[in-house]
Amino acid sequence: MRTSLLRATLFCLLGGAAAPAFAADASWLIVQAGQLLDRPGQAARGKSTVLIHAGRIQAVREGHVDAAAFSEAPADTRVLDLRNQFVLPGLIDSHVHLRSDKAGAEGQLEQVTRSTAAAAYEAALNARKTLEAGFTTVRNLGDQDGVTLALRDAIAAGKLPGPRILDAANAISTSAGHMDPTLGFREELHEALAHEHNTCDGADDCRRAVRRQIARGADVIKMATTGGVNSRIGAGLGQQMFEDEARAIVETAHLYGKKVAVHAHGADGIALALRAGADSIEHGTLLDADTLALWRKSRAYYVPTLSTVNGYKQRLAANPDAYTGEVRAKIEWRIGITGKSLRQAAAAGIPVAFGTDAGVSLHGRNADEFELLVEHGLSPAQALRAATVNAADLLGLGAEIGSLEAGKRADLIAVDGDPLQDVRVLKRVAWVIKDGRVEKAP
Secondary structure, three states: OHHHHHHHHHHHHOOOOOOHHHOOOOOEEEEEEEEEOOOEOEOOEOOEEEEEEOOEEEEEEEOOOOHHHOOOOOOOOEEEEEEEEEEEEOEEEEEEOOOOOOOHHHHHHHHHHOOHHHHHHHHHHHHHHHHHOOEEEEEEOOOOOOHHHHHHHHHHOOOOOOOEEEEOOOOEEEOOOOOOOOOOOOHHHHHHHOOOOOEEOOHHHHHHHHHHHHHHOOOOEEEEOEOOOOOOOOOOOOEOOOHHHHHHHHHHHHHOOOOEEEEEOOHHHHHHHHHHOOOEEEEOOOOOHHHHHHHHHOOOEEEOOOOHHHHHHHHHHHOOOOOOHHHHHHHHHHHHHOOHHHHHHHHHOOOEOOOOOEOOEOOOOOOHHHHHHHHOOOOHHHHHHHHHHHHHHHOOOOOOOOOOOOOOEOOEEEEOOOOOOOHHHHHOEEEEEEOOEEEEOO
């Protein structure tokens, strides 16, 4: 009772009005669905019933049935009536940055003015927004000061509402590379800004950088093999890491059983990452025939992060000077080229995993990515599979999440309308259930 009260209080302090996520749910739950997409990639079922116990799915049955139809369920099992709604697995965003959604000049100022404590509160708020948008699992690809590592653990312990988090700790780049935290600041500030030791130069130093993040508790390793759109340096978007450095990072991560996500825009940096054995390519903006041929031979996923353009457009509409100089030029280019690489990758049969780069785009608006995926080459069914089965496989959680099958975690969402006909209905998620607990209700 005391724990439930504490959790409800924390939820309200973080901006929640009511606290359905922190009410004490029965250990058994029956969900009756109007339509059920239990295995994305296959046809949706009609009227269906899902039996949940202790946070996991026990059975999926045809039709709307009550506890009497399940020999294992108590007679007083709670029944959730979603018979007018479309139910599907909880969504997965493979690329978020929960710590903030500031960028450009505003984001640069925030780096030297906002405290770690303030960042922690904002990360918790962004996690709640993400969960309420229907995303029950995320991969956070870049942390500072351990904020999202701690948030991951707090959510897992049931202390705060939020999606399940796999965290990369600090992303790794070479000095003067995309994620060097000193870029754009006066030289006398560099020592203070470089305290996370996430840059490396040379193979041995890059092995050290990986081990540093693993020691901090990273679930996955992220590195940058090319420049970035938001890099405050006029070095373009091509390769910025040598072969021995990239290979050292991937081999060290794999030695410890960690997958590697690679920020890469230019085709040369994408090919470098694929040759090194990367598990996913993030952004992947420029592709050529040779890179696509290499990619088809690998097992790497493509995470397009098309939603970044929404963030850029929103900030520029609010403030034409939000980005300046070299960064503004790269952003204009990125907006113009959006979707081209996804069309090439989809035509080549490269597997796609859903990821938004939320933080560059706005938290809680993750489902905007679906509309862009469909606009640029995927069918609604393929887009849904990217955000469920494919993303679960990429995260190494395919046995736990991504579909609604007996034994898997009871992560479900419900929407009004059929997302296989119109993915825009996913922008209005009515119900969210995570680990068998109702986290959002109308």
